[in-house]
Amino acid sequence: MKKTFASDNYSGVHPEVMEALLKANTGHAASYGADEYTERAIAQFKVYFGNDIEVFFAYNGTGANVLGLSALSRSFNSIICSDLAHINVDESTAPEKFLGSKLITIPTKDGKIYPEEIQNKIQRVDDQHHPQANVISISQSTEYGTVYTIDEVKAIADVAKKNNLFFHMDGSRISNAAVSLGKDFASFTRDAGVDVLSFGGTKNGMMFGEAIIFFKPEPARYFKYIRKQGMQLHSKMRFISAQFEVLLSNDLWKRNASHSNRMAKLLEKELRSASVKITRPVDANGIFAILPSAIIPKLQKEHYFYVWDEKTFEVRLMCSFDTTEEEIKSFGATLRKLLK
Known part of the structure; x- marks a missing residue:
């Protein structure tokens, strides 16, 4: 997977x-x-x-x-x-x-x-x-x-x-x-x-x-x-x-969390550049946003994520210690393509 x-x-x-x-x-x-x-x-x-x-x-x-x-x-x-x-x-x-x-x-x-x-x-x-x-x-x-x-x-x-x-x-x-x-x-x-x-x-x-x-x-x-x-x-x-x-040794906890938080900020930037509404402050490693319902299944096929609220189509996107900038950019590119 x-x-x-x-x-x-x-x-x-x-x-x-x-x-x-x-x-x-x-x-x-x-x-x-x-x-x-x-x-x-x-x-x-x-x-x-x-x-x-x-x-x-x-x-x-x-x-x-x-x-x-x-x-x-x-x-x-x-x-x-x-x-x-x-x-x-x-x-x-x-x-x-x-x-x-x-x-x-x-x-x-x-x-x-x-x-x-x-x-x-x-x-x-x-x-x-x-x-x-x-x-x-x-x-x-x-x-x-x-x-x-x-x-x-x-x-x-x-x-x-x-x-x-x-x-x-x-x-x-x-x-x-x-x-x-x-x-x-x-x-x-x-x-x-x-x-x-x-x-x-x-x-x-x-x-x-x-x-x-x-x-x-x-x-x-x-x-x-x-x-x-x-x-x-x-x-x-x-x-x-x-x-x-x-x-807890050599700040591994901090290195991992710092990376996932930073990836969330990059993903927020990608979403905003596509004029997607961010619904919650991005304080840590999660992003909440509203996406058009029609594109969600197509986007999920390429970059799986969960729908947080099925009524409003608010989605949750989580970043991890192993999320890469390339994956963030790929998500953004797919999103912009589907929004055209």
Whole structure:
């Protein structure tokens, strides 16, 4: 299958990550995270986030989100998120099934949720007849490819603190957000008031693997049992850990995310040059645009992508660490030809 603009999940594995996997495949290593690769990977996370964090690895993003939220929420609680949140739209009903909690959604036009909207959803506190809000969850970058500023994250954290709620961040594309902001990871997570972070690796050059990071000790107290119950404890943990070790070393995470973000800006330029309407700010590695319905199937045959909104023909185009300028130019040329 030729490369597409469908998703950064479609991309392959970065060569440096593949090399790390091959090296980890030499000899035997202790299982379930009691290995030197896991020790070194956790040490790398502590370089970025501080020594007093707790880090756990999981297979995939849904597992990381659901398990992270499991440490924060009980079955009588509710979780406040945007109506586009991955936990609401793209994880089937995994959060509801495994948490038993209710998702309270806020309609969003830019992928973000804001303090006043969140406060309005915190209702009937201590009322036994009503689900009790206990967690605010945001995505960084958002499902629309927008990025919360540090001040925006801090403002949400203030609402969480005021109302004694936990603050969870889905960071499946956190590296793209960090590059967009030009800031270190801690500045818009731990230092901004986030309690639990899902740190994504798969969308940024890894084969598989996500990390759940706790910035406070109490929610992590029983997490090793929660992860086991949630079927996300990898017996050969070194094959997740070795990937994170190399991703966080020598700025590979930044090189990959910088490239995919830059490719998105080039693709935006191609679309604008063809007088295509861009519907969302291009903050990270995703572009949203309106295309004439008649050309979409023809364009998809050459450069596959997803239709985000079938009513408005808004499409989503995602760039990856391995997207090339030639592919961007080819897309632009095909688009202009079809628009004639």
